[in-house]
Amino acid sequence: MEVTLFFPLLLLICSHSTAQPQPESDNDLTPVGDNQTRQPANVSLTTSTCPQDIHAVLREMSGLLGEQRVELRHLQRENDAQVAKLRELEKLQRELGKLSQQVKEQAGELTAIKAGTNVTENQVEALRRDTEVKRVAFTAALASDRTTIGPFNTDTNLVFRQVITNIGNAYNPNTGSFTAPVKGAYHFELHIAAHGDPSYPSSAWLVRNRHVICMAYEHQPSHFGSSANGVTLLLEVGDVLFLRLQTNSRVFDNEHNHSTFSGHLLFTM
Numbered sequence: 562m563e564v565t566l567f568f569p570l571l572l573l574i575c576s577h578s579t580a581q582p583q584p585e586s587d588n589d590l591t592p593v594g595d596n597q598t599r600q601p602a603n604v605s606l607t608t609s610t611c612p613q614d615i616h617a618v619l620r621e622m623s624g625l626l627g628e629q630r631v632e633l634r635h636l637q638r639e640n641d642a643q644v645a646k647l648r649e650l651e652k653l654q655r656e657l658g659k660l661s662q663q664v665k666e667q668a669g670e671l672t673a674i675k676a677g678t679n680v681t682e683n684q685v686e687a688l689r690r691d692t693e694v695k696r697v698a699f700t701a702a703l704a705s706d707r708t709t710i711g712p713f714n715t716d717t718n719l720v721f722r723q724v725i726t727n728i729g730n731a732y733n734p735n736t737g738s739f740t741a742p743v744k745g746a747y748h749f750e751l752h753i754a755a756h757g758d759p760s761y762p763s764s765a766w767l768v769r770n771r772h773v774i775c776m777a778y779e780h781q782p783s784h785f786g787s788s789a790n791g792v793t794l795l796l797e798v799g800d801v802l803f804l805r806l807q808t809n810s811r812v813f814d815n816e817h818n819h820s821t822f823s824g825h826l827l828f829t830m
Contacts, residue, residue: 698825754787754819
């Protein structure tokens, strides 16, 4: 670019220098004859000087042109390096985009797996609770040593404190009552024993929520006697059952568990 601008300027300077008038002097004139005009002596000098200047400038400009070519090659190499880096960055950016998409997809899959795991855990827990609830059975004896209860002048609840089986913990040995944990069909049995007495029988009721369901009754004047009864009931959650000793009745038990209260869940509803 600089060579293109300087070269016409150089030609213009040279042409202007050639066109300048030179003062005449007697020393510069050469006589030739009467019919011939005098020629300036410095024409050849000017003509020879201008090409020398042009050659010097051209050499200088050639040197500048070489330097510019070297610089251009250097800039071209830097540009190529920058282009290579840019392409590498674009490649890394594309790979990063793919990795980001994969991370998002894996995060979605992980969320789905966690949700499925939570559902599975909840189902397992529900099945476990349901299985535990379905396992309901108990048997309790009145006493573990020789004991006679009654007679009383009023109905009295019996508390069977000697627990033999209590699967599901639906029976409370402190109150003598059974509480239904689920709605379903239950079967209950009661066994009442006592020594014979002419004045006092052995008699107990099975009560559900203060309503008498059935009775076990035995009365003999002597010897040892027992009675039993059983029933299947449809119970709601929270229904309470217990045994109640009848007024003026007696019940006996010892380590052989003559008097017992039992029940178990048949199936849920």
